[in-house]
Amino acid sequence: MSQALQKNGHLKMVRHPHMLAKAQELIPELYHHDVLPQAMISAQPDAQQIHGWRADVVNSAEDFFQYDFAQGEHVIIDFGKHCIGYLEFTCEAVGSPPDAPAHLQFIFGETLAEVVEPFSEYNGWLSSSWLQQQDCYLDELPGHTRLSRRYCCRYLRINVLALSRKFQLRFTSLKLDTVTSASLATLPACETVDLQLKRIDEVAVNTLKNCMHDVFEDGPKRDRRLWLGDLRLQALVNDVTVQNYSLVKRCLYLFAAMTREDGMVSANIFVKPQVIADDTFLFDYALFFVDVLQEYVAVTDDSETLAQLWPLAWRQIELAMARVAENGIVRDSSDWWSFIDWHEDLNKQAASQGVLIYCLNKALMLARTYDSSKVTWLEAQITTLKSAALRELWDPQSGFFVSGESRQISCASQVWLVLADVGTPESQRQLLAHLLTHPPEIQMNTPYMMHHYVAALLQVNEREQATHEIKRYWGAMVEHGADTFWELFDPLRPDFSPYGSKLINSYCHAWSCTPSWFIRKYLL
Amino acid sequence: MSQALQKNGHLKMVRHPHMLAKAQELIPELYHHDVLPQAMISAQPDAQQIHGWRADVVNSAEDFFQYDFAQGEHVIIDFGKHCIGYLEFTCEAVGSPPDAPAHLQFIFGETLAEVVEPFSEYNGWLSSSWLQQQDCYLDELPGHTRLSRRYCCRYLRINVLALSRKFQLRFTSLKLDTVTSASLATLPACETVDLQLKRIDEVAVNTLKNCMHDVFEDGPKRDRRLWLGDLRLQALVNDVTVQNYSLVKRCLYLFAAMTREDGMVSANIFVKPQVIADDTFLFDYALFFVDVLQEYVAVTDDSETLAQLWPLAWRQIELAMARVAENGIVRDSSDWWSFIDWHEDLNKQAASQGVLIYCLNKALMLARTYDSSKVTWLEAQITTLKSAALRELWDPQSGFFVSGESRQISCASQVWLVLADVGTPESQRQLLAHLLTHPPEIQMNTPYMMHHYVAALLQVNEREQATHEIKRYWGAMVEHGADTFWELFDPLRPDFSPYGSKLINSYCHAWSCTPSWFIRKYLL
Known part of the structure; x- marks a missing residue:
């Protein structure tokens, strides 16, 4: 992730000293x-x-x-x-x-x-x-x-x-x-026999390692900061590589240490000279607090942390649901309200609908084990939002989900509504295949968005295509000499920068380190 | 003083640990x-x-x-x-x-x-x-x-x-x-009733103060270094103002801590990270070691320091005398062998003859009290060198001393041969008066050279003219807003710099602080 365009200095923020104390107990050894x-x-x-x-x-x-x-x-x-x-x-x-x-x-x-x-x-x-x-x-x-x-x-x-x-x-x-703060001393071996994937895994692990310091940083050159969207992907790779779970826990508590008055977690956190939550708030990133917590608890079974953070996770669900209109679709707006991808022309509505459903599913997983009172409500919401997506966003003529008033067709919308498990497994598989044969104008700009595309492919069991995309995209960076993965990569536009200059792009970026997770988790 | 043009990396230098230890005992409080x-x-x-x-x-x-x-x-x-x-x-x-x-x-x-x-x-x-x-x-x-x-x-x-x-x-x-390292807490009052001189004294004391640190620095912006020529003038002003005698003592020992193989003291000393004598050697500056020692002993009566440093002072006399030709005049050369003034066209021979005689006189003062075996020899040398100056350098036609093969007439030559007490008091007085009425082309460029002119005026008891020169020269700097005196000042060429840019000139420079000495010592 990178620098926000929001400027909300007027917002009232609330500190939670107990959460902060927990986070500061966990400052890692370097x-x-x-x-x-x-x-x-x-x-x-x-x-x-x-x-x-x-x-x-x-x-x-x-x-x-x-x-x-x-x-x-x-x-x-x-x-x-x-x-x-x-x-x-x-x-x-x-x-x-x-x-x-x-x-x-x-x-x-x-x-x-x-x-x-x-x-x-x-x-x-x-x-x-x-x-x-x-x-x-x-x-x-x-x-x-x-x-x-x-x-x-x-x-x-x-x-x-x-x-x-x-x-x-x-x-x-x-x-x-x-x-x-990553120790490679006990790094589990990468079992793949594919030499190219093995090399891609090495570079991905190196990327994660170089982003791990006091917190999981998005990039060690820039912004050197804890972003929720990056943390989410880093935590996945951490699970299958360096396994520094206490750093994931610390980062969760850091997001809990200072929230907006209404309980919304910030998109990113500053830790020096003191912990401050940024005044940037993103629909998708806030929801990912639920996802990071669910993945953390799934691996560690740390019910104490869950008990402390579940109310905050639940608050993100409530706040996101408040953005759902009567027709069951999240309201669009023209400002920087949801991230999804670095793409000037991307309409975020449909993808954000996908993120919401995806995170409701994660909340449901937690609720089933730890808070059964929420299960029925969550199941109902998920059903409603999925139906609404099919009813309001599906465009039979093009065979794609559309987004926003202009009914934009983008990769991001399809990928996220697949990840949200909208439609049948077969329809999802067909949708991703359709994306390949009929590429929309609004493509994917970042390894972050590419991650979600590969995750969607693996969800519909397209292992071969997923492997192909990893090799085509991350493999190409390796062939260009990368020994850490870049924040931005478009093989057709090597100088592309959303910031106006390739010099300021980050060339070791957390959200790009996920091939290790795919390769190790799915045994590619 | 400033950066040397000499580059003598090949010279063998000798360290004298005992002298160094003495110097380091005296590192001042700041x-x-x-x-x-x-x-x-x-x-x-x-x-x-x-x-x-x-x-x-x-x-x-x-x-x-x-x-x-x-x-x-x-x-x-x-x-x-x-x-x-x-x-x-x-x-x-x-x-x-x-x-x-x-x-x-x-x-x-x-x-x-x-x-x-x-x-x-x-x-x-x-x-x-x-x-x-x-x-x-x-x-x-x-x-x-x-x-x-x-x-x-x-x-x-x-x-x-x-x-x-x-x-x-x-x-x-x-x-x-x-x-x-200057304490103004016990600064003696300046007794002059002349308000302009009072202000000049304040600026001069401030100049000294701002040049006093671990050592007497030439200038706190540049070169931030102990130069013998600057030390000599600073020590005089120190005597009548802040009276930090142990800093003068430290600086003498620093020059003694590392010398050329033949015993010549360097023109300047670096003190950090370790004490190193520069590889720049100047005829006049080395001789001034004698002068600084004589003035220091005269004020402090520190016979222990004199006993330890007298052999080195004497060595400077021997080395300088080795440069005297058969005709009793110091040999000229075209390189940067003697400083005298920052003046590209100045021939240094006659002025250096003056410096030598002046320092022989200082050695004689020390020898009379502490080493009578040297008295007869010194008296003889002084007589010889004075006669030689009158015989070889005096030009009756112009009424000036001349210098070098081109028989150059400069202010510096006249001033230094007066300070050397060549000729009668009356002839010296007339010579300085002649300088006023018939200014030679080769004028004085620095407060350093101006100091010697004023000192010469006071030596011939021209108190009024001396006061006038102090007001005209240093007073003008004060009028231009100086609250410390400058390394270089020519009222007619405000941008003059021997270094190619006024930006790099030093505007607080040790050798410019001597009005306080004149005003306080001569009760102007």
Whole structure:
């Protein structure tokens, strides 16, 4: 997920100290691991590369530590893999005693493009403060420096902006102190015999690992924040890989720690310097609180947590149901009320109807075991909403569900109404097949939406097609050199960014890590 | 003093641990004092102002702490006086929770020009790393930040480079934690009844104070370093003002802590991260070690320090005497062998002859009390060198001493041969009068050289002319708004810089603080 367009500073928010205390008890241990430079590289323009640049190794890491930099020189270091951590280095002066500070500029890139294409030309609508750079002035040489911010990179460019005529600069040490709250020590083996899926699983696990810190972050470069929509998918992958259940629990409590006055959970949470719920509220994300809780309880059987959080989960159901019109369909609106996918033209109504039914089903699963008083009501609502979807949204002529006043046909609407189990298994299977043969104009833009498409395929038992889509989509990122999965990927538009520049896209993004769940859970 | 042009990395240097230990015992206490913003100002182009800019107050400091900054805005803060210290501030987000880092840029200026004229256009030959700026990324808001570098400024410009659309930024606190090793608590009163001299004394004391830290620095913006030529003048002013004698002692030991293999003391010393003598050696500066020691002992009567440092002082005499040719004149050369003044065209030979005789006189004063075995030899050398100066350098036709092969006439040559007490008191007085009526082309460029001119005037008892020069030169800086005295000042060329840009000139410079010594010592 990413930055919201909502601005609701006027809303009254309520803190729940008991929930916060629970969350803060569960702050995870971080595992540290040093990563050293692997090579000095040069970036060459190359139209064959997805982001337009090719890395050519020009010197070894050993050479880097023996190189004397003069003012105006620069270097690009390749750490060999995507890393999250803190940069530490030691510099010394070569020549006369250093009679002026050394002015260095560090630029960090998940991709090569970030360290080559000047940030000064960035013109996207997300804050340029996300572009990772730092100017440093070294007053004392030799000296050791640890930059205080956490960075996210595979490539590091160092521009030696100013020395003096009397000395040159040598790096005698440089490393990334990488951090994660995921331990790979007890990672279950991935049993697939398909080598491509095995590689895709590795990259997906790496993506999850690099997003796991104090919380499940959406992306370690940007927004570095706990979003409910990302948490939901991360928690699934966590179940079948690193199994840090207490981090899932912590995140659930964080969402419970501060809510809107009416009880709606926020779409995302800030944790530093203090826990604050964002003033962005999304219909689908709030409902996913029910889903994350249900999946968590299903795996852990943690009835104490369920008992504490069930009222809040139930409140999300109530609030969502209040948006259902008399005809049994969730009311549409033109603002950013439901996420579904990063797509400017996507109408969210039908997909949101699907999300609501999907989450009512999840609530029903919880209610059946833990709160039988809700069962009858839930069953009735599910029936009503499903019927309404078939009655109001199904368009026999096109063979698709339509959405909004303009009766828009999109992939997202079909996928979510399948996931909501609207129609018969056979009709769902046919609908997804129809989607393949008659692709609508409104396609899927993100790995997040692609996840739901693959999940829908597996729901109707189209294992072969699901595997094909995983290989076609996530496999293509691997072929483009990804060792973590990207926030955004459209094979036909490699520069696509909903933010106005590929430089600010996240190239390690939580919502893209789900192939591991498919491969491991469905034994692909 | 400033950056050397010498590069002598090949020279063998010798460490003297006992001297170093003595110096390190004397690391001074620093006094801290908070300085708060006085006003928000705007800079207006104004040809009447010496550096081209006028400060107009636009808002009060209270307004600053209530202002909500949006992306792209900036502010210039006036601290009301020249300060040395550490910037601390607290920021908070106004509006929605801050969903992106805040990217701020801080630019510090001793002058208004520094915070208005872009550093990117700087093209001088000194390292641009001296230009004081820092980019900061605030990941957590509200948050307190203390920049780790020490800055030197009256003006602070804050550019709010990037926020997000969701929040604005407010400064809830901001201050400079200023530091100095000078205590003004027991500052002797300045007895002059002349109000202009009183104000000049205040500015001079402030200049000294702001240059006093771990060592006597030449300038707190640049080079932030112990230079022997500056130390010599600072120690004089220290004697009649803040009287931190142990800091003078520490600096003497620092010069003794590391010398050239042959015993020559360096022109300047680095103290962090470890004590290192620079590889710049200057004929005049090395000799001044004798002068500083003599003045220190004269005031403190510290015979233990004298006993330990006298051999090194004597070594400077021997090394300087080795440069005297058979005709009794110091050999000239074309490289940067003697400083005298920042003047590209100045020939240093005659003035250096003066410095040598002057320092032989100082050695003689020490020898008479503490090492009588050297007295006869010193007296003989002084006589020889004085006679040689009169014989070889005096030009009856012009009525001036000449210097170098081109027989150059400069102010510096006359001044230093007066300070060396060459000729009779009456001839010296006439020579200085002749300088006034027949100004040579090679004038004086720095307050450092002006100091020696005023000292020469006082030596021949021209108190009125000396007072006039102090008012004309240092008084003009005060009229231009200086509250510390500048490294460089030429009323006719306000933009003069030997470094290629006024932005990198130092506007609080040790060698400019001597009016206090004149005013207090000579009771002007």
